[in-house]
Ligand code: PEP
């Protein structure tokens with residue numbers, strides 16, 4: 065954990081006296097969450113579960129699962145992945161003791177898990193004892209020209225519900241275990257890349273059915289929330305259709321910026337610097353929230369969501385959650401929290417307090 069001076073702690077205590085918007089952190093590992101807590105984070109706003117699938121033996125099992133067109137085999141792979149996931153979440157729940165933990169269901173572009181070169185495909189065929197032809201056909205069936213606009217987020221969970229089932233089971237079993245070990249657990253399950261109410265309903269049904277099975281198996285129940293990300297422009301526009309099925313919305317402004325501008329978030333070094341120099345755009349929209357366009361979608365979704373469902377919890381977990389100007393905008397929209405990387409937590413606390421003071425002075 066970082067060593068923070070007493071002066072820093074004292075100063076931040078004053079800051080917090082002015083702040084009413086919460087600050088959470090984006091963290092996938094207990095060490096990062098602990099660091100963020102030291103910096104003053106009041107929960108995890110985004111745990112990206114896909115990173116966990118790339119480590120060590122897991123990636124082998126994930127590839128085996130993806131390569132199989134047989135549901136029974138995929139379930140067998142997922143059963144082998146379950147203990148790993150449970151372990152990850154148990155660590156987070158224990159570290160966050162008493163603060164909410166938002167865990168997002170799997171959201172990688174599928175191509176990240178696929179073998180690409182001929183050699184990789186041959187190795188995989190040998191490793192899993194399947195024919196090279198089968199590997200090639202499967203990759204051809206799953207590979208996409210635009211993976212970031214493709215089979216990712218809830219689309220994965222809808223077409224492979226067994227993945228959502230495994231992750232829900234891992235989250236809730238870990239939460240029950242952490243609670244039995246004395247921690248106060250507040251699990252929040254977040255569905256990514258929703259674009260319609262029906263997508264959320266589909267995933268919510270899978271989550272709820274799985275939760276009931278877990279509670280029956282364990283002989284106990286716990287409270288948990290189900291929410292969604294608002295990161296596809298359509299989701300913002302039909303937020304009134306989505307809100308009845310959600311306990312919370314978290315704005316994924318990285319994807320929302322990408323899809324609203326039609327700028328690839330993975331290629332920001334290409335023409336964007338030229339655009340900035342020519343003042344065609346005034347700020348890098350991936351760093352500072354574009355209030356005129358993307359912000360309008362955020363405001364619209366916040367208003368529609370709250371009007372449809374009073375008390376709907378609202379947060380932001382894109383990179384903008386750690387940018388002072390964007391945080392001020394979130395405050396004006398009445399968001400309940402911003403979530404940012406651990407080292408930006410103090411800046412976010414400051415920015416939230418500063419905007420609260422500015423608003424008071426304007427009154
Ligand atoms: C987002 O899109 O803003 C987000 C937080 O999710 P990710 O960056 O993982 O796509």
Ligand code: MG
Pocket residue numbers: 295316318319
């Ligand atoms: Mg996203």
